[in-house]
Amino acid sequence: MKMENFNNHIGLHCIACRHPLVPEGGGTVVCAGCGRSYAVEDGIVVLEEIGDVDLNMAATPPSSLHDVRRGVLNGAPIESEVDRVARTDSIVFADLHGEWLAPLLNDAVVADVGCGQIPYLGSLPGDRIRTYYGFDLERRSLEIARDNHDGGFDLRLAQVGAYNIPLEDDSVDAVISCEVIEHLERPHDYLAEIARVLKPGGVLSISTPCVSVYFHPLEAMDFFTSSKSRQCYLRRLNSHEHWQEVLPLHPALRPKAFRGWLEQAGFDCLRHETRLWYHGRIAWPFFSRLEKIGCFWAGKAYQAYLNFWNRMVRSGLPVLKWWGIRQFALCRLVDGHFMKRGE
C-alpha cells in the first residue's frame, strides 16, 4: 500500500489510540501516536488476533442448514443444484446493495464490519466506491475476499473485531454489516462504534436473523412440551452454536427491538424488511434428499419454493410481513454526531 494512502483521512488507524498507521519496512505498519506496530500479511493488516473465539468452522459436507451456512462462509465446493440455490439465496443481501444502498453511494468510503468473505463483492457498484474497507476476525474469509476481488475499486482488508473499527470519527459514507450483531455480546457498543465512524447523514445497511420464523407452530410446540425441549428450542432460536454465542434469545432478533436499538444508536430507519434466507429446517433437507434419489428437477423446485415464499413475505400481508428469516434495515445516521460529541 502506498504511503499517502495511510496519511490521508481515509487510512487505517490504530485500535489502541486511534492515531494513523504508517507503513514501515518489513511488512508492518506503525502507529504514529503510540508506536505500536501491526503486521501486514499478504495485503491483510493484522490489528487483532482471533484469541479464543472459535471462528474456525469445520468444512464438513453440508448435511444441515448450518453446514450450508458454513459452506457459504468457507467457500466450500457446491455439491448440487439444491446446494447452489441455497447458497445463492444465502447471499440475498447482495440485492439490498443494488436495490437500496447503491443509489446512495457516490465516490463513497465504505466500511464492511464483520465482512466475512464479502460474498456480494462482485455485485457492489464499483464505480460508486472510492475505498472499501473489509474488517473481520476470520483470516481465511478475508483471504477469500482478497482473492475474489477483481480490482474494480480500492479494497483494503484488516483482521479486526467489530468493537474497534480502525477508522477515524466521521470518516465513512456507508457501513455494511451483514449477520454480525447477533454474534456480539455488546451489540450497543458495536452500533455506537459504527455511528462513531460514519459521517453525519451516512448510511448503514445491516441484517440479522429475524426471530419470528422460529415461531412456526410445529417448532414452537417444543417450547411447551417439557423443560428439556424448552432449552433445545431456546438454543435453536440462538442458532449459531458453532460460534461463541451469547444470549439464549437475542433481543435483536425481534424486529421491533432491532429497530429500537438502531434508533437508540442515532439511526433513522429508511427501510426495514424481512426476507427469506436459506429456508427451513425442512425445505432444504427435503429438496436435497429428492435430488439425491434422482429427481433432477429438485433444484428448480426448490428455487420456485423460495421464490413463492419470498413473494409472500414481501407481499405486505400482515400475517406474513415478519415471517422472513432475515431482517434487513437501511438507516441513516441522524444525531450520532451530536451524541458522540455529547458523551
Ligand SMILES: [Zn+2]
Ligand atoms: Zn496507537
